[in-house]
Structure formats: C-alpha cells, structure tokens
Amino acid sequence: MKVHPLKYERELRGWSQAKVAKAIGTTSRTVHRWEHGQGVPYPYYREKLCALFGKNTEELGLLPEKNLESMDRASSPSSLPSSSEFVQPIPSLYDPAILAAPAGESALIGRDVLLTELKQQLLAHKNWALYGLPGIGKTALAAALAADPEIQHRFHDGILWVGLGTEPNVLSLLSHWATLLGISLTHVENVSNWESWGMAVHAAIGTRCMLIVIDDAWKAEEALAFQIGGPNCAHLVTTRLPHIAVTFSGPGVVEVPQLEETDGFALLARFAPEITTQETESAYALVRSVGALPLALTLIGKYLGSQACTRQPRRLHMAITQLQDAQQRLLLSVPASLLERSPSLSPGTPLSLHATIEVSERLVSEQARFALRALSVFPAKPNSFSEALALAVTGEGTHVLDELCDAGLLECSWSDRYMLHQTIADYAKQSLTGTDAYKDVYKRWILVSVNYVETYQNDYEQLDLEVNNLLAAFDASYQLEQHQEAIRGVCAFAPFLQARGLHTVAREYLQQAYSVAKPLRDPSYIVTISSFLGEIASILGANAQAEEYLRDGLALASEHGDQVHLCRLLSSLSFLAIMRGHPAQAKAYAEEGLTIARLLGHRKPIVDLLTWLGWAAYDQQDYTLADTYYQEALPRARQINDQQALCRVLIGQGWLATALGNYAQAEAFYQEGTTIAHQLQHRFCLCLLRIGQGWLSGRQGNYAEAEAATQEALELARRMHAYELTYRSLTSLGWLAEKRGAYTEADTYYQEALILVRRHERPQLLCMVLFHLGKLRLKQQQFEAAAAFFQEMFNRVPEGDQNLIARAQSGLKQVTLIQSHQAEKRDDSPRLKADTYTQS
Template identity: 25%
Template structure:
C-alpha cells in the first residue's frame, strides 16, 4: 500500500542525504521548484503517486526499501514487452494465450473486460467450442501466479476478479501498479514550462518499446494500445518543442529518431526531428529526412507535406533555430532566440466619413477568431459581393483597420483588378507582392506559380494574418492566394457572386447592396454638414435616390455640392433627373452607367486644366499613375501636374494610393476614357500617347543601360518613337530622369513594371512600335523578375504588332524575349525554336547584334541540354560577328559562355583562353553578374588544369563580388565550385558548409539543373566525410532532378556518385553513367566514368581489365589537361599493374604523388567519387 505523506518526506530526506544533494539541486534535477521539495520533506505531499513524486523516483531511483511507495506487490508493465513482477520478483506470465489474456486485462486496469472481447482477442473469428472453459482455466492459473500479490480479506485476493460484466484486473498501488498508469499520470503536463519539460522526460523514460510489442497484433493494435501510443506522441512532441526552445534539442534526438522509425508518416514527429537534427549541427541529415518523408507521402498517400513539415523545412533552410544552451542554463520557449518576422501593413487609407453598414460590420466581427482558435466558422474566408460602386472596398478596408490589432503578424492587401480595362492581376503577380511584403528577397522569389504559392502558405502557416483581396474576377483568381493557416482570415471583394469559392472553399458570402435611405442621409450629413441637409430633407432624399444610394455616387455628388456651396440640394437633384440620368442611375447590375450622371456633374465642376488632366490620364496604362507620367501625358511641368492631381483627388476623381502614386475606381477610369474620346481630337490623343511612349522608352532604356550595359538595343526605325537615350525625354516640359544609379534603376523598374507591361499591351493593340521597343528594353529585367509579369503574354502581343508592321528585327527581338520566357519556366526545348527565329530574322533584317545574341542564347540552351559541340559552334559564330562589329576580343558574355562550353568539352586550355578574354573585356560591356561568373569559372578551369593558387584567387574574387552585390544566385554558383576545392584539400568542414549553403540557395531559385548540380557537390563532400548514407540521399535527389530536367551530364555524374556511395562500387551504375556520357559531348564526364570503372574493376579483382580501362581513361585525361583526374587514374593504374605483377607500378605511383603534391592534396587521399 502507499506510504503516508510523512513517510514520503522521510524517504526523500534520506535519499537526498545519501546522495549528498541539496534541496535546490534535487529541484533542478527533477525540474520542480525548491518549494515543492521543501513541502514534501515536511510531510505535505499531496499523494505518494503525484506527478512530482513520480518524477523524483525517476530521477533519484528507489532506495533499499523500494521508494516512497510500498512497491506495489503486483507490477504489470505494458509499455514495451509485457513484464510481470509479483512480490518484487519478475515472473513469467505463462503460455501465449494466458499471456494474451493478462495483457488484455492490463490494457483495462480496474475495468471489466467482457467474455466476448476476450474470445475475440484470443481466437479472432474461430473460437473453439470450449473457449469459455479455456478462459476459466487461464484465469485460475493466473490467480495462482498472482497469489503472492493477493490482498487478504478481499474476494479472490482482490487482484483478478469475476464481475457480472466480465473479468477485472486490479493491480493495486492506487492504480499505479503499471507503467501505463504512471505514464498516464505524468502525461498530464503542468503549465510551468520547466516542470512540464522534466515531467515529460520522466514520462518518456517509462517506455521500453511499442505497447505490448511481444504480443499478437490484435493486442498491439487494440484501441487502448493505440490511445497510449497517441498520448506518447503528444508528450514526445511537447517534450521536443520544449527541448528545442531550451536549446537542448540533442536530449530529444534519441526518442525522436526511435519514434520516427515507428511512425514513418507522422509529420509532427519528423518536423521536430528535422529541427532537432539541424539545431544539433546536422542540417544535411535534416534536409535528407525531409526529402525522404516527402517522397513517402507522395508515393504512399499521394499528398504533399503539410504546413507543419514545410514550416520546419523552411526553418532548416533559413537556419532559423535556437542556439544550443550552455551548461546549467534554462531557457523558456518564450525567450528562445529567433529572427523577428517581417510584419506587413499594406492596408490602404481608411475612408473618411465611413457611414452605416452596421449589420455588415457585425457579421464580419462574428468571423473573428477567439483567443487561441481559428476563425469562427472554420473557413477563414469571407467574400463581400455586390455591384460596382456599392462600397465593397470601403467596407473591407474600414473593417480591416478596425480589427488590425487582432492580426499582429500583419495585414496584406492587393487590388486584383478583376473588372479593370488592364485586365485582372495574375495570382503569381499578387503572390510575388505578398512574398516581398513578408520579407522574401526579390532575387529569391520562386520561379513557378506553384512554388510561389507553396512558399506563401508556408510563411503564413503559423501567423495571424489578415488578407484583403480586393476586386477579384472569380474564384480561380482567389484560390492560389488563400494562405490556409488557421490563424489567417481572408476578406475578398468582387462583383462576381463567387459561388465556386463558397461551394468548394467554404467561403462565407456577404452581399453588399446600396445604402439604406437612412444611411444615405447620414452619409450626406457627414460629407455636406447636418445644417445643409436638414434644411431640405426632401431634396436630400431625392438626391440620394437619384444617386441610386450608391456610396461612390453619393460621395461624388457631395464633393460637387461642396465645391459649389451656392447650389442647393434640390437644384442638384433636379440636374440629375434631367437628360434621362435618373433612369441610368437606377439600372440594376449596370454599374458602368449607374454613376455617369454623377461623374458628369463632378467632371464639369472642375476647371478646364483639371478636366484636361482627368481626360488625358486615360491614356496612361496600368493600375496606377505616377506624377511624372501624368506630367508627360499632359505636357506640363511636374509642379503644375501635382497641383492638378491634388484637385482631382479632392473631387474624389482620383485616390492617392501612396506618395506620388494615384489610382482611380474602375468606373471613373471608364468615364475618363469616354470623355477622352468625346473631347480630344485624334491628333491630340496621338500626340499625348507619343509623348508618353517616348518618355517610357527613354526611362526604360536608361535603366537598361545602367543595369545591363552589354545588352544591345534595337536599332532605330525612323518612327520617332525610339527613345533618344540621352535621358532628356521627348520635350522641354518633361521631368528629368531621377535615376542616377543601378539601385535607383531597379526601384524605378519595380515601381513601374505593371504599368510598363500594360503599356506594351496597349501599344501592341495599337500596332505601335513602342510595344516591341519597351518589351525589348525590359529583356534584362525579365531574368531577375521572372514571375512579376506574364513575359510570354507581353512577347506574344508585341510579336503580333511587329508582324503586322512587317518589322523582321522587331520580330527577332520578341522571339528572343519569348525564348527567355520559356527558360524562366525551365523549358529549354521550347525556347530553342524562338531563338532560332531570332537568328533567322536578325539575319534577314541585317541586325548583327541580334544575330550574336541569338547565337549566344542558342548556345546556352544547347549547353543546358548537353549538345556541347553545337553550343561551341554557335558561340564561335557569335564571336566572329562581334569582332566584325568592333569588338576585336569578342563580347564578354559570349567569351564566358564559350569558356564554360569548351571546358565541358574537355578543351581546358582553350577554355582558359576564352575566360581570360572575358575578364579583359571592357567593363562597359559586361554586368556585375557576368563578372562574378567569369571569375568563378576561371577558378574552376584553373583548378582542373592544376593551378590551385590562381584558382583560389579567382574564386575568392568572385565571392567578394557576390558579398558586395548581394546576388544570392551567384553566391550559390561560386560556393559550388569552392566546396570541391576545399574537399580535395582536406578542409571538409568548410566544404560541407559551402555545399550545403549552395544547395539551399539553389533550392530557393527553383532551377532544377543547378539544384541537381549542388546536390552532386554535396554528395561528394559527404562521401569524403565517411557518411555514405547521407551521400546516397543527395545523389538520388540529384538523379531525380536531372531526369526531370533532361540533363544527361548530371544524370551520369549522379550515377557515378551513387556507385561510389555503395560499399563495393556498383559497376552496373558506372557503366550506365559511361553510356550516358558517351551519348553527350561531355568528355570530362566520360573520362571520369572510365576512371571510376577502372577502380571498380580493380576492387572486384579484375586487375587486367582495370589496367586497360585505366590506360584508356588516362589517355583522355592527358588530352584534356585535367591534372587531378590524371593523378586519380595513375593511382588506380599503379595498383592495378601491381596486382597483375606484369609491370613495375613505381612510375605511375610516383607521378600520381607528384601531381597530388602540386595540387596541395595529401597523396593518401582519394577522390570520393
């Protein structure tokens, strides 16, 4: 029986004294307060079986008398193999059926188990006729076995009882005669973080394996066993979370690893194991674990990883992990170090004088999540639907401002332009904006819509965000923008009913109709003043009725009246009624005409210069207008234009979206276009458009020269809209360009890109040369903003215009843009026809610069798909054209690409010559990006040629340039080469760090070729570290990516890595790699495969074959000049001839050692590949 609280106190004092520990030391060990220890020692323990006492037993162990509890005379443990202790001695429970009966009863301590369940568990569907008699026999034997634990004076000893409901096992010990009971008590974790951590640790120590792991499956899979297992998972995850927060993740690694093996599809356990591995310095293992589980989920369940796992993956990639705690340091989860997340605040200005909508606001308030819960109703999506001008946006923005404090992680807003003349915003464009707002660097934006949506959902998964999606066209536009996190709430506005969003996505819909008469009157009260409205309430009602109670129309009407204080409400209402405008305002569902009368009055209340500005702004394409563009289209100085824009804003004809950027309601924009057609002559419209196009071309061309100085512009066409390129613009009144440097150029292009894209589309519809000239000027920017706009759509529109104009050079440029758009989507074969058209049309049109560009791009695509000989031929032709065009040494981009291609062809000396030429080229022909690549590839080629000192210099120069420019993609490119150099020199720690970082950065970029290449580099370092299992994972991932990409060179290299990762090299895989390499032009890879095959044949005891193979490989390596490969092959050849006994191996070994020494490689080391 249990001891009294006084006896528990005596036990604790005695145990503490014997171990020589103080009360505070005992408290720290057990994770409890010193006060709790003091209370227990003074005889004030709540129970001998309280969680605190049980934790003390786990920490201090029992003494000679057993512990603070008179060790239950019966102890039956099931958290692992079934074990039975009777009167302190371990006892065998008997034969299988008898043991199974005892295990079943142990799963229900203190609860009767029916005969039907016992029969079902013991014999399943085929019980013998004597099953009940056999059960009685087993019970009799068990009672004899348990007799030493019997409690005198109780029926049947009080241990194994027969009740009306069945058989009942009472192990005694106040319910703690089994490890399952003790675990259940400990699993109820306290709120104090430190105590919860210690108690969870004590609970997990009780587990020796799976529940009843030595019993038949029907017991192992019994619901009670499953419940215990699930409870253990809950405790383990809480323990792991606490360990991670405390910086002691290594404490949880063993339990997490063991559980991950038992639960191969449990995302929560694997997510925590990933974080624990990464926090313990095993980032590669953590990433490999993610890949393996992702593939299992796909193969076995057909699902993708959930938010918890993807969030852990992102944290590992970002190294967003707590630091390991120092000795004897306690860190609470709240104080765990982390990087503060970006908190976006994108809501527009709240509408002044917002009126009414009390019912709508209450219904929106009902959607707010309670503390610690998801949004009420479960969906987290609400749609405000109604006609244009009904005030949906004003309502959404007003409510969002009211509740913004309920979403501490930020508020996102985007105008989706669902009913805009420019066309709706593509979801990927909105995602790019959201990701930038959430802190993702522009150069790290994912390359595809799917990966952009994945990253968005991952970043939002554990945040409380309010997302406002304004003016959606349909449900398909909205769905990719739904974050999915339980703490997020999405508010959509649309003229569409969004029935699909309600049916499929569970969106709550709230209809937004016109204001009530009372609300309309209140709005007029607030905008015009109570005195003016109350002076003639009937006229106010008539005015509201004439405006159709549309908020937008009411506000415009009020602005007109405010501008004309002498006009009465009755007069204004009468003017609205004239000219059949009343019926126009009351047409149901036709928002375009519903407010025309109000717009007319507002428009005519403006002075002539403001009206002209309002009309001409209709010529500016895109979702918003900048001050400079407005000045250009109106032919005014910026100060004059700013004054007019202020007047339009005051009259509610414009809205200043942010400083110097103006937007109009869709209906106002349509009205402006109508006024433009009616009041401006065709000649005046044409002149204003020409001025705008000319200014856009001048500014965009200026940015292109700053950012991409080697990019050849299109030649002039004589149309007058080519952009003079001097930065002065088309006229004296045009504002000067305020773009002094590359950083300013990037900002200007990012701000104007949606408008520039719209300008291309508008000019294309007009068959204007500005369409293809603007599109071509944006060509360089398309490589760094791959998903910001639909580059393929721009290219197609401008191409149609160029064809209509019969301009072959323009068509060539647009095919070049379309080829680049295909490469953005990792579709090299689709890009080839476009670049071929660029080549043919450039030659037809006499544009040699375009011919060189086409040849260079064709070479790049052919290099990507393994056609190296074709690539080199294209590049040699491009070089000849550049030389004829005044570049005697060639263009640096062409020389760089040719140097890379020649290296892969095995022509290392020629490669070095071209790369040095690229380095010497004038700086005004190359960009910073190409300079980095040039130094990186010089380093790689020089190292292959056996010049490690110069190689190190160039790689270090490249990395310095990277760090100064912040180009993430270039950094990964350089680190990939540097990791191989450090690997060969024996600095494996640095090599692993560089290879891991390169892999992470390339994964963010999304380009399969480089993602695969980085994994091959990582695998080679892991092999050198003696971690073949992790290397195998990296090589398999690389092989999968290479196969998806169609990159045969990478397939061959990945197969070589996989072969090396096996204990005995796999000749079949090496032979496959050799066949693939011979099918391409990659001579270096072919020679590498020959060397690997020679080594494998030697390992398999085929020395003579290995000698022949090594001689063949050595001949190729000598022809290429690859020094390290020669040394590796000479080493194998020396060992092979030694094994045959037919030749002296010394010359081969001596030459190998000399090469290794010249490269700074210890001659005992071996290339792990």
C-alpha cells in the same frame, strides 16, 4: 437610502420630473439623473432650479463639493476608480445621434490594437483626428470609442456627436446640442447665427467633462465650429481629408489603415460563414480585389450571407463569381438603417462603394477628375508609380496631384511616389472606360512607358521601381494593337528581366512580341527577339525550342546580310551549346562570331564571345586555352565598363582558378564578381558565383561554408527556374550531405536532380547523377540498387564519351568485387564495409 434633496422637494410639491424639466427647459431624463446623483446641473440650470423651488443650491443638494452620501461618487472626477476597479457609469448626457457601436459578435475585426492605442491617446490629449480612405472604418472606430466604458467613465458628464457630411446645416446641428443641454432660445443672443448657438453651447458645457465627436468633416471651418468644449473636454474628428485632420488637432492625427487580408476574410466570414469551407480561395481573392476595405467587405459579406442562407452552394458560388467583376462590386448595395448611412450621401442614394467614392470625386476640379481616371491605368495598391510618370500620363501639373491627395483619392507612399487604392482605381477605371478619352489616355501611357524603358534601360534601379507599371503598359499595348511600341518596349526591357532572373516573365512577353513582329516583317526586331528567346529558353532548359528560335534568327540575319545580328546570334548559340554540355560546338559558334565581331570592331560582342570560348575550353579541361581567352576578355570588359560582361569573365576565372588549386586567386575573382552581381542585382550571375564559392569551400574542406553557399545558389536557381543551375546545386548539396554522413538527405537531393535531368533529356547530366546515386548506394550497402544505377548509366552514356563509360564500368566492378568478397565470407567472418572499396 436617503432621498436626494431635489427629489424630496419635487415630491413634496407633487410635481413630476417632466413638469420640472419643462419649467427649466431640459428633459425629464436629465432631472432623473440629477436626483440619483448621476450628474450635477450646470450653473445655468442650478439658478433655474433654485428660482423654481425657492431654495438655495445647498438645500437642493446641487453643489459638486456638497454631494450627499447617498449620491454615486463614481460621477465625481476626484474619485475616479482605477482601471482595475472600473465600473461603467451612465453618462450624464449621451447624444442619441451617436451611432450604435459594434459589440459582441459584431465587434470590429482587426482593430483591437488600433482601438487600444486610440483610446490611450484620446484620454491623454484634448483633440484627436482620424483620417483615411472612404469606407475605411473611421466612423465605426469613433462609435466604438464612444461606447467604450473607460472612455465613458473618463468623460462622465456625457458625449456629444455630430455627423457633418459635405453640406451640413451647422446652425441646426448646434441647436440640437443646445436642446440636449437644455438651452432655451432666450439664452441665445442671435438665433439665426450659428456662432451665437456655439457660444451658448460652450457656456452650457462650462467645466463639464465631455467627449465631443465630429464625424465626417469636409471643411476645416465646419469642423472647428463644433470645437466648443470647455477645459475638461476632448474632441475627436473623423475625415477623409488629411489637411483637415492636421488643422483640427495638429500632431494628434491617426491615419486609419486598411485591414490585413486575414482580418478581411474574417469579416466576410462573419456574414457568410459558409465561405470558410466552400469558397475559401475565391473569398480571399475578393478581399484582395477591394484592398480589404471594411465598407466593401461589409457590403459584400451581407450580400453573400443573403445568398448563403438558401443553403444552396450553387448560389453562393454564383454570387462570388458575379462579384469578380469590378463594376458589380462598385454598384453593390444592401439596405442600411438611417444611422448607418453616411451624412455625405444624398437622401435616397443607396449605400454602395460607387456612391461613397463619388462624394469625394464631386468635390475636386474637372482637371483632377480627369487625372484620376488617367492614373487608373496604373496597377492599384500596393503598386506605386513615380510622380514623373503620373505627370506624363495625366498631362497635368503637380497641383492636380496635390488636389487628389488632399481629397483623399490618391495616396502618397513616399517622397515622389503615389498609389491608388483598389476600389478607387476600379471606380476611376470604370469612369474612363467607354469615354472618348479612353484610347488617348492608354496610348499616351504606352508611349510614355516605352520611352521610359529606352531611357533607363541600363539603369536597373530605376526600372526596379516601375516593373509592374511597365509590364502593365506592354499588356495594354497588345490589347490596343500598338504593336510597334510593344516590340520596342519589350526588347529594351528584356535584358533587365533576364538580370533579375525573371526568365518566365521575359519569355512570355518576348513570345508575344515575336508573334506580332513576324507579320511586320522587320528583320531587325525578329532577329533581336529570337536571340533573347534563345538565351532564355536555354536557361530554362527548353533546349530544342532555344535552338529553333536561334536558327530561325540566324537564317533571317544571313538572308539580309545583317552582320551585327549574325554575330549576336552566334554568341547566343555558343551560350546554348555550353548550357547543353557541348563545348566543341560552343567553340565553333564562338570562333565564327568572334571573327565577325573583330571585323566590325564591336567591343562588347568580342568580350562575350571570348567569355564563351573560355567557358568551352574550361569544359574541355583545356585550362591553358581557357586562361588565354579570359586574359584577353578581362581588360576589354574593364575598358568598355560593361559590368555584366565583366562579372561573367570573373566567374569563368574563378572556376578555372579553383580547378587549378589557386584558391586565393579564385576567392579574389569570386569576391569582385559578387560585388558587381550584387550591385546589378543580377541573379543568374550571382547564382553561378555562389555555386563556384560552394565548390571552392568544399575543395578546401570548409563544408559548412560550402553548404551555405550552395543552398543560396539553389534558392536563386529555383526562383529563376534555371534548370542547369538547379541541377548543379542539387548534386553539389547531395555530395556535401554525403560528406557529413547524411545519406538520406543526400539521396533526396540526388533523386530531385534525377527527375530534373530525365525531364530535360540531358544524357551527360543523367549519367552523372546516376553515378552519384550508385556511389551512395554502395555506402549504404545496397549493392543491387547500386548495380542498377551503374548499369543504367552505362546504357545511357552518349556515344564516344569514354570518361563516362569508364566511370560506369568502375562502379559495376566495385559492386562485383564487394559481392564476391561477401560470397567468400562466412557468418563468423568480419563484415566488409563498403567504404573499404569505395576509397580505391
């Protein structure tokens, strides 16, 4: 192989590479690269070399356009290979300050797509910026990009790296780059001025093709001081602060997202593989508790790995249990190398979540710090809270929220909503707890939340946005013994929770309110809560409990002569009786309540009570009376513009029209009711409507439509834990499955319905599902099983229910008839089919 002219001239004189490097102010490694064709000296060094050797650039083989055949052409930009034939080159200048990039088993987890996108963008743009939360992995991404072979080949003249931090010595850092580039002091106009160093570095870079990475920037001016590459260079900056990213690179900005939960678990498992078999659920809970933040997961993972290496499951379990405490997670630290530490951390400060977040907090005003702590009362990300609530809780102006956003401590999710990452929320909450301001902040939050509910109690769209925040405030109100506020808030919020089908949630908070309302001896609140609890318990199938709540409330209202609440409780008792299948009792309660409501002139209770009377009359198959009640209720509901009450009337009218065979009219009622239910997002009403539409389609022979509507109703009923509606949907789906001959599927629906009614002790419903199962067994020619179902039905019929007795007897007679015919037939006789008899 032909020797490079530069090497030939050096060896001819007996000089070492180190002597040449010292003479011209560079490193022996750089001289070695020049001699092996791995780079070309800048004009400055070319002049130095020519003077040293007494030769021109061509004689020394230093001109790019005159590269000798022995030189590696991969270093020439004009001969870059395609990605398919790519071979990793050695950059001319690879800054030793560059962090070691994760590779192999340590490669970044969950960042493959992002890395690919960033690489393509970096190759296509001059400047790019990464920003995001502290500990999100911005530096790790930059290091991975710097180590990427394709990036190194594209920027074949080298990569420079600088870590700034909050208080960088710009002059020292620029002089470090100058040393790498071989710039002597004589070529710096003013060695005490960082701008002079920057100009010298810029001149030395010249037209070289280099990547310049500026890590952990906190001020735009400092980041821009290192934006000194030439026309063939690209710059990459990392920062926590979005405005710096935009200032540095304009549209070339990427926000680094948090990891997916599964990737976070994989990161933990990398350090402690034992969690995949021993502590899976607890490990996933840890991932969620830190919002899948890579730094937090790395610290936790290393700690868990150190405990797991003892091979004692007890120690791993204890470590995970310990880390369930937020303060333990914040203060957890593990040894880290000098290069792994953020330049923002003070010397000697252990690498921890607390120290990492504290860096950001120190740079904002005292007002902003207090606001951050106040905002920690809200549930953390992915929950969000409105700007209005944030301002009310902090007592500060929008400029403070802007300051927190600019510092990367508060995220703006959209227009006027904000989020706190889990780790930042934990940090702020720990800073608030135990301070003099602690109780004041929480009391203000509770009062703000109660006022919010009372203001927007009829605006469900507004309440939808703040559900988690309001429930968290009510939880805090009990902990701080703010009982009056808790009761007010829960009572105002209960109708919304009912409308959304959150019955179990509503019951939990109402029961808490009930327990603290009783000692206060406020009959108004006790009666109101009793009414809500009774209605919800009846939907959930807890009928005995429902009646107990309602009767307690009724007695209290009667004792105090409270006619308003007496009317409401009678309405709730009527609804309970309907849900329990006692229409006569429902009618009696509703008529008593209606008399009171008419005397009081209260229009809404009148509509509700007329509706229950209509439903009771329908259950008694007195369709004319039911229609009379609905005809009065409908215009009243429209007049008072109570959409929920109107929807319930339309449901009753739809069921009635279906029973009477007025299908077009029924469809019209259901359509109007469905529109209202969707607008209100009232799941209970929507479920009733879908059950009714399924029944209507089934009556018309449109079984596919019937099944689709009923399946939707079943899903809604399950979500609401609505016992009665779940039962109705299951039995309807069983009947529809029978219609298409899917007997096994029908049996599954009926068996689930049977379990449900046995659990809730509803004799009428039990008898009906037993009847369905008996009929199904007849079709399956399982006659002994059919007889058993009909016999149990007969034994369980409530006293006096002649309709159910007749059905049970009819089923038993059919079984007897079939068995007698079978006994008369011989083996050569045609086999009788069960359907012959079930049609009678």
